[in-house]
Amino acid sequence: MTVEPHPQSAAAKASRLDTEPMPRRDFLGRAALWSAASAMFLAVLGIARLPRAAVLPSPSKKYKVTLPASLAEGVAFIPPGRSVAIVRDADGIYAISTVCTHLGCIVKQTKEGFECPCHGSRFGGDGHVVRGPAPKPLSWLALQDTGGGTIMIDEGKVVAAGTRVKVA
Amino acid sequence: MAPRRLLQTMFRSGPPRSDRSRSSFVFGNVFLHLHSVRVHRWTLRWSATMGLGILTVAAFVIALVTGVLLMFYYKPYPDVAYLSMKDIHFVVPTGRFIRNIHRWAANIMVVGVLLHMARVFYTSAYRAPREFNWIIGMGLLVVTLGLSFTGYLLPWDQLAYWAITIGANIAQSPREVTDALGITQYFDPGGFQRLLLLGSDTVGEEALIRFYLLHVMVLPMALLALLAVHMWRVRKDGGIVRPVDADRRLAPVGADTYPVFTQAPQKTYQLAAIVRGRTAEVGNGPENTVPAMPHLFYAEAAVFMFTVLLCVVWALFQDAPLKELANPNVPENPAKAPWYFLGLQELVAFSAFMGGVGIPGIVLLGLGLIPFVEREHEGTGDWFGGPGGKRLVIQSIVYGLAAVIAVEAFAIHFGWIRQWWTAAPQLLITAINPGTVLTALYAAYSIAMIRRYNSTRAGAVGLFTCFLCGFIVLTIVGTHFRGPNWEFYWSPAFWPEH
Numbered sequence: 001m002t003v004e005p006h007p008q009s010a011a012a013k014a015s016r017l018d019t020e021p022m023p024r025r026d027f028l029g030r031a032a033l034w035s036a037a038s039a040m041f042l043a044v045l046g047i048a049r050l051p052r053a054a055v056l057p058s059p060s061k062k063y064k065v066t067l068p069a070s071l072a073e074g075v076a077f078i079p080p081g082r083s084v085a086i087v088r089d090a091d092g093i094y095a096i097s098t099v100c101t102h103l104g105c106i107v108k109q110t111k112e113g114f115e116c117p118c119h120g121s122r123f124g125g126d127g128h129v130v131r132g133p134a135p136k137p138l139s140w141l142a143l144q145d146t147g148g149g150t151i152m153i154d155e156g157k158v159v160a161a162g163t164r165v166k167v168a
Numbered sequence: 169m170a171p172r173r174l175l176q177t178m179f180r181s182g183p184p185r186s187d188r189s190r191s192s193f194v195f196g197n198v199f200l201h202l203h204s205v206r207v208h209r210w211t212l213r214w215s216a217t218m219g220l221g222i223l224t225v226a227a228f229v230i231a232l233v234t235g236v237l238l239m240f241y242y243k244p245y246p247d248v249a250y251l252s253m254k255d256i257h258f259v260v261p262t263g264r265f266i267r268n269i270h271r272w273a274a275n276i277m278v279v280g281v282l283l284h285m286a287r288v289f290y291t292s293a294y295r296a297p298r299e300f301n302w303i304i305g306m307g308l309l310v311v312t313l314g315l316s317f318t319g320y321l322l323p324w325d326q327l328a329y330w331a332i333t334i335g336a337n338i339a340q341s342p343r344e345v346t347d348a349l350g351i352t353q354y355f356d357p358g359g360f361q362r363l364l365l366l367g368s369d370t371v372g373e374e375a376l377i378r379f380y381l382l383h384v385m386v387l388p389m390a391l392l393a394l395l396a397v398h399m400w401r402v403r404k405d406g407g408i409v410r411p412v413d414a415d416r417r418l419a420p421v422g423a424d425t426y427p428v429f430t431q432a433p434q435k436t437y438q439l440a441a442i443v444r445g446r447t448a449e450v451g452n453g454p455e456n457t458v459p460a461m462p463h464l465f466y467a468e469a470a471v472f473m474f475t476v477l478l479c480v481v482w483a484l485f486q487d488a489p490l491k492e493l494a495n496p497n498v499p500e501n502p503a504k505a506p507w508y509f510l511g512l513q514e515l516v517a518f519s520a521f522m523g524g525v526g527i528p529g530i531v532l533l534g535l536g537l538i539p540f541v542e543r544e545h546e547g548t549g550d551w552f553g554g555p556g557g558k559r560l561v562i563q564s565i566v567y568g569l570a571a572v573i574a575v576e577a578f579a580i581h582f583g584w585i586r587q588w589w590t591a592a593p594q595l596l597i598t599a600i601n602p603g604t605v606l607t608a609l610y611a612a613y614s615i616a617m618i619r620r621y622n623s624t625r626a627g628a629v630g631l632f633t634c635f636l637c638g639f640i641v642l643t644i645v646g647t648h649f650r651g652p653n654w655e656f657y658w659s660p661a662f663w664p665e666h
Binding site (some may be wrong): 051082102103104105115116128130131133135 | 511
């Protein structure tokens, strides 16, 4: 059974003796808590953005290489300090990355192709996987004849396997 | 007098001279109160813990102190780092000794964590109310391995450089799956993880400073926080686990022990009403407990001294390895991670993603689920208690060893799918490789044990024992039987020249 409020009791209803739906102190307390919590959350989001490197300090991936005067067919030429094998065959010149597609070790050229010292992946002369854990063939890299026995290699640009460039 | 007053104010409850004041000293001291005031006599028995937890903590403290000493001279910048290692080794007074202690303490810590985990498992100490502490312990295992891994890069020698290159590419290995599905350009968690770890696309100065930061700041603080919770929970969850009938199985208390209940208590139901868990044993006073100070502290100090001795003697006789300066163009052959990761490296040599991410994830999940799936009571607190007992453990060891050796022998002798079928899709190899086959064999065994004994504890024993066997055998194979190009050799004497 509900008691009908007296029409003239509007002032009495606002009395501070009555309970409010949410006391003002509670409201202020919760507002402080939630604003602090959301500020912390946003700050963490902002902080999480920081360690994601925006500028990559690695050296340029595009560089010019002078080919040795006599580049025998099928023998890889590896420019000093680079992880690229430059090979000449009857159809021209191509560049294969020597970074193993398994876990990033540097592969070595062998008679049959390439092999990785870390986990024993083997690749054929054109970079296809022969055995071992490597999930992908070695990448073929873009190269460009820049004349005078030099070529420009772009390690950042992968081309279809079999792409060769004629060099005079 | 001021000095005496200072001394008095140091001890809130007076100098710890009697059992009573020592108890309030332990209770009121911020560091000591991780211990309970009194410990059960069972806890102090050698066989209850073998001191393995304290051994691990002691090794951590030793590594912390020696690590701070090394920071005086270490410079985290490529090449310079290597030179500072040489300085520490050859020039700094006692530098070589301190670094040796640091390295061997880290090794002891890894072994200690694993042995402690095995102790907790085989005494069923993860059961209620200690389930959550098992999870905290797993966190400590992961942080310990993280500390070792990040520390491994800092010398900037060949070993360090290639181990971290491999490690960072393991972080990138989800690409093995996303590439196979052709979605890497839209969704590339692997590349993101690697970039976050290295701060670059190669292992260089950014990677070194990140690993340094993790090694000297982030991970030690995480470890300290977890450690505090871990030890606090040991105390709050009722101390070290012991059998329910521990009191009866211990030798009777000495005649000089003052009895707590001089008459049989009459109204225990009130006590039962306010104590959580199963009913407290009626009429049992704390006669079987002794003050933590000094009894527990003596035991802890003994284990600590033993650990110090171990580190010092080891450091005197064996130097921590330091190879040539890192060369980003020529990998070490074979390039081996620290020994405790060689089991993983063995799995990684079958599939980068499953070996480095998938199987470790499954193992951690399996271990984490143990206390929540296995909720039996039989044999708690006893070594190899519960269904099957010791026989089940021995049987699991035999199966665990046989399975891992058979799978390894097969893979070494016959190779795997890629050798028979060069065009095999990568997803097939990711899903079916020696690592996943072994995991499946172990899981099947665990389920068979649950069925056979009609007990989840039997399944847990099967799983955990198999995990230990697999870990040990894979680690030994990776350490001793893998040579250049990760080929199998019975001994380094048979390695070809390379």
